Amino acid sequence: ISYCNWLSEKEGLPPAYDELGKLLDCDGSHTTDLRRVAGYRLPTEAEWEYAARGGNKSRDYIFAGSNDVDEVAWYIENSSDRTREVGLKSPNELGLYDMSGNVWELCSDNSDRYSEGLEINPYGETGVFKILRGGSVREDREEVTISARDLTGERYTNSSIGFRIAKTVLVDGGEQ
Template sequence: MKKVLITLLVVAFSVMVFSLKEMVVVEKGSFTMGDTRNVGASDEKPTHKVVVEYDFYIGKYEVTFEEYFLFLEASGKANDIEIVEAEAKTIPVTNVSWWDAIAYCNWLSKEEDLPVAYRTFGEPDEGQLLDFEGNTTTDVSKVVGYRLPTEAEWEFAARGGNLSRGYIYSGSDDFDQVAWHPSNSGGEAQEIGKKIPNELGIYDMSGNVWEWCSDWHTLYTDSVRINPYVDTGFLKPVRGGSFGDDVTCSRVSYRGYVYPESANDFFGFRVCRKAP
């Protein structure tokens, strides 16, 4: 596991339980996925209807260094941390690969006595989703534990779900209201929740750090998709742009995609789970 740079003191941590108060419900519904403004790249087209048949929770904020440290400590990996200063414990965690992010999700599920959502790295069927009985599945609606949002879930939530006002960024057409980017970030990730939220009350889905998605990258088609989940591929979607990227990357329809082993100062994540 790569060494993670954490900007806080170990003594600052206390036992905490992830709370649904830190999550927002996204009610089932449908939306048009892709470049509805006709300003995007070719992989944001064709636009197509997506139907989400279940309610789900998504993190109000990106997962922070503080939260991620608890996972490392519980996993006996606290020595992977380089501690520099006692500030900014609510900065989004970065330098985490997709595999690191799903390991955190599984740990969080176990902490709350939920079935884990993933086969982890090195296991048979590694990376595959698991249903409530522990069987591999491609039906995301049968997954109970904490996980990363699918690309469709991410975009539905970023657009504001059923409350969407059609903004180009998550919560506004003015990127400075909602996004940390090169012109206002000082070249580093910023504390969560300091910009305005989107229509659902979710923060930082535009800018700050790229967010890993659960499924694999694939090209769009114009067919209607119901509860879409892409279970094979080579690259993982990352969404939302970051503090170091041009604001075009912060558009709700913009698609990034990288190898799941990738980890750098720009990649973080937020958690998701199906509503009971």
């Protein structure tokens, strides 16, 4: 969150988070509407999964970019329990690297379960845990699939947890 705010301010954008980690809109007010967040932020769990699956170019792979785990992921069987520089394995359909394995990736959602109904890019702030996606070098092949998820305490850190950033992009007509 600190990195996202630092990068936002460096690029002349409003910060995406307040000091407690709550989302801010472009005017500095609290929001849960991601379309109103102008700065860099952590992706929601739904955004993360959409990107890992290859977006609208998805080929329905089990892992991010392949059905062969060794082609796209660092995990317990090939990592020697150490993370690697991003980009050494093949990317997924969108050209994104290491969305399976290497490190668990922190999502912005504070929730511990999926909702019952169909939603488009839900943003959860109801749980006490942060969502982790993608698996790490310490996991077996089942835990580095696109659908694998875990939870962590909001302030817990270790060498198998990382993050990637997202930014809302407005296109013609104001849609994201």
